[in-house]
Amino acid sequence: MSSYTNMVVLFFNLLLMFLVATAGRDFYKILGIHKSATIHEIKKAYRKKAKEMHPDKNPDNPKAAELFQDLGAAYEVLSDSEKRKIYDRRGEEGLNQGDMSGDPFSSFFGGFNFKEQTPDAARGGDVVMDLEVSLEELYSGNFVEIIRYKPVAKPAKGKRKCNCRMEMVTTQLGPGRFQMVQQHVCDECPNIIFVPEEKILEVEIEAGMRDGHEYPFVAEGEPHIDGDPGDLKFKIKLAKHPVFERRGDDLYTNVTISxxxxxxxxxxxxxHLDGHKVHIKRDKITRPGARMRKNNEGMPNYENNHKQGALYITFDVDFPKKALSNEERDIIKKILEQDSKQQVYNGLQGY
Known part of the structure; x- marks a missing residue:
């Protein structure tokens, strides 16, 4: 057997060993997404799958807990850009052993690195816009259509300089003498102009989103004449609500009683925000400033919609404005059986 044949056999054996070593769970398949999925698509797929695969919703499936753990592992890796890079190169085994930079066969084949070296491409600027949404939309979810006038490249007359760069040019000055000079070099490309075109974008307001959350549209930002466009990002801005105030996943409101x-x-x-009724009952005396807590009546948690915050209700008392007669005062004293009491103290103590 020739040395070349031995080399080929050894190469394929190493390749087989590498493929076996990197075998593991297919995190993309578990989440039901493509390998080109954006971080937003990954989060969206995880939340959807988490609702469907939660063990509480699948009590008859003995593997429900294991499948739910696989789902969590897939999300943990693919939602982390560094872990995702390692997983894409080396699989789950690569995550367990740590990333090996470069090509796995580089040391065997004389130290050559087969990794493609590409310069950073030119890119347009990102566009960030505030999107005001109601608390009702953040509670139940909604789809919002936005008309976007995006600059689109169209052919134009003439030529233009493009892909401009600095290059080293070597000039022979004589026998054995050379001169290296850095020069600014450009290509000649067809000319283009940017024409605004109307496009409808659909923003999904997901239940539990928080104020300041960014919703990205890849390549919908500012164009670049020699590169890729930037991204368009909508930043969620919560509108003031007349009844509820949101703090984290909890809701707060005030109720005035007589x-x-x-x-x-x-x-x-x-x-409530989706129209359902929250029943309140008080059999005892309610002091001004008293607070009641209703569990699971707050906002849904964005990462896990199975969890929900609490609703806190603070009571204000509306005292009557009419003057009481002496007879009415005596009746109140008799009913309450409470002696007159005045006490001056520092009410801020304990804060």
């Missing part, structure tokens, strides 16, 4: 309700108790319903 002095009668504060003393004898009351029942009422609060209309």
């Amino acid at each position: 002095l009668t309700d504060a003393l004898i108790g009351f029942e009422m319903d609060i209309t």
Whole structure:
């Protein structure tokens, strides 16, 4: 057997060993996405799968917990840009062993690096725009259509200088004498102009999104005449709500009740962001500033919609404005059986 044949056999054996070593779970298949998926598509796929595959929703599947763990592992790796690069090159085994830079066969074949070296391409600027959304949309989710006038390259007359760069040019001055000079070199390319074209973009407002969240559209930003366009990013801006205030995943609201309700108790319903009713019942005395907590009535958690914050209700008491007669005052004293009491103190202590 010739040395060349031995070399080929050895190469394929190494290749087989490499493929076996890098075999593992297919994280892209687990999430149901393409290898070119953006970080937004990865997060969207994970949230959708997490809802479907949660063990609580699949009590009859003995492998539900294991599949849910695989889903979490896939999201952990693919949502991290560095881990994703290692996984794409070396598979799950590469993550366990740590990344080996360069080509795995480079040391065997004389130290040649087969990795393609490409310069950074020119790129247009990113465009960041505020998108005001309501608390109702962030609670239930929604789709918002936006008309975008995007500059699109069109052919134009004439030529233009493109791909300009600095190159080293060698000139022979004589026998055995050379001169190297750096020169500015450009290509001649067809001329283009940018014409605005209308395009409709659909932004998905996902349940639980937070104020300041960025929603990207790849290559929808500013164009570049010699490179790729930048990205368009919508930054979620929460509009002020007349009833609720959001703090993290919790909601806060105030309810004003009468002095009668504060003393004898009351029942009422609060209309929530999606229209359902939150029932409140108080049988005891409600002091001004008293707060009630209703679990699982807050905002859905963006990363896990199975979790939900709380609703905090602070009560204000509306005291009557009419003057009481002496007889009415005596009746109140008799009912309350409470002696007159005044106390001056520092109410800020303990803060």
